[in-house]
Amino acid sequence: MDAVVTTSRRARPEEIERARDLARRLGIPYIAREGSIEALGAKAVLVVTKERLVVETAAGPLFFHPGMARPRIRSLERGEADVMVEAMQLRRGDHVLDCTLGLGADAIVASWVVGEEGRVVGVEAVPMLAEVVRAGLLEYDPQHPGMRAAMRRIEVVAADHAEYLPTLPDGAFDVVYFDPLFREPVRETVHMRPWRALGVGRPLTREVMAEARRVARRRVVVKERQGSPVFEELGVDEIVGGRKSRIAYGIIDAARPAAGGGEGP
Numbered sequence: 001m002d003a004v005v006t007t008s009r010r011a012r013p014e015e016i017e018r019a020r021d022l023a024r025r026l027g028i029p030y031i032a033r034e035g036s037i038e039a040l041g042a043k044a045v046l047v048v049t050k051e052r053l054v055v056e057t058a059a060g061p062l063f064f065h066p067g068m069a070r071p072r073i074r075s076l077e078r079g080e081a082d083v084m085v086e087a088m089q090l091r092r093g094d095h096v097l098d099c100t101l102g103l104g105a106d107a108i109v110a111s112w113v114v115g116e117e118g119r120v121v122g123v124e125a126v127p128m129l130a131e132v133v134r135a136g137l138l139e140y141d142p143q144h145p146g147m148r149a150a151m152r153r154i155e156v157v158a159a160d161h162a163e164y165l166p167t168l169p170d171g172a173f174d175v176v177y178f179d180p181l182f183r184e185p186v187r188e189t190v191h192m193r194p195w196r197a198l199g200v201g202r203p204l205t206r207e208v209m210a211e212a213r214r215v216a217r218r219r220v221v222v223k224e225r226q227g228s229p230v231f232e233e234l235g236v237d238e239i240v241g242g243r244k245s246r247i248a249y250g251i252i253d254a255a256r257p258a259a260g261g262g263e264g265p
């Protein structure tokens with residue numbers, strides 16, 4: 001069995017109901033909790049606890065946390081620059097499509113910057129992760145009113161961006177953003193392991209970039225390892241990022257005519 005839903009031991013009726021509901025939505029079995037998680041024999045187990053949703057994998061647990069979003073928002077509040085925000089040229093009122101939502105840290109920062117007049121939609125291909133982040137964005141209290149509101153405003157879509165992008169009209173978002181798992185990780189931390197066990201490993205393609213460019217009014221932004229060959233493969237126009245940083249952002253200017261897309265002489 002690949003994936004099942006259960007609860008913690010001695011669950012309350014509302015947790016059991018929530019687990020049943022999630023199982024229905026995900027189209028996977030609900031199993032009443034009796035013994036250990038391992039005894040369920042599934043690769044991924046979505047566990048409904050009193051406090052939160054947890055995905056248990058052989059490589060460790062995965063649950064919602066806003067990661068670096070709070071320190072990044074605090075530094076933006078102090079007037080300091082955020083490389084992603086600059087790479088996106090993000091402004092109040094912008095509409096952002098985050099094609100690799102993950103646990104949503106980048107989307108939270110973007111949502112805080114674009115504010116109430118803006119819009120952030122996050123697409124996550126692993127259905128269990130989409131549920132974990134959806135619940136976390138709605139329920140987690142970051143003890144910061146502006147950030148809490150920014151989290152609650154993010155719209156979560158459980159889909160593969162390669163299938164979702166073609167359903168959108170031209171110029172539907174100002175910025176289309178990708179932060180796939182790095183092909184060669186900068187540093188494989190313990191926290192990344194369950195992610196890799198669950199995450200979609202498919203590399204970005206030029207076809208996906210072409211769709212993203214069509215959907216973007218201003219720019220497509222791709223986060224990758226500094227010096228990654230991915231930038232050239234995807235045909236980005238510009239690469240930005242701190243010289244000392246191990247991370248860089250590739251930018252495709254959506255307003256510029258696509259290379260090879262025009263009529264020849």
Ligand SMILES: C[S@@+](CC[C@H](N)C(=O)[O-])C[C@H]1O[C@@H](n2cnc3c(N)ncnc32)[C@H](O)[C@@H]1O
Nearest residue numbers: 100102103104105106124125160161179199200
């Ligand atoms: C590195 S994480 C993103 C982290 C995120 N930017 C953050 O700040 O938390 C990449 C995520 O993209 C998801 N993903 C990978 N390929 C995808 C695809 N084709 N469509 C949608 N999501 C995808 C993975 O499942 C994973 O959760």
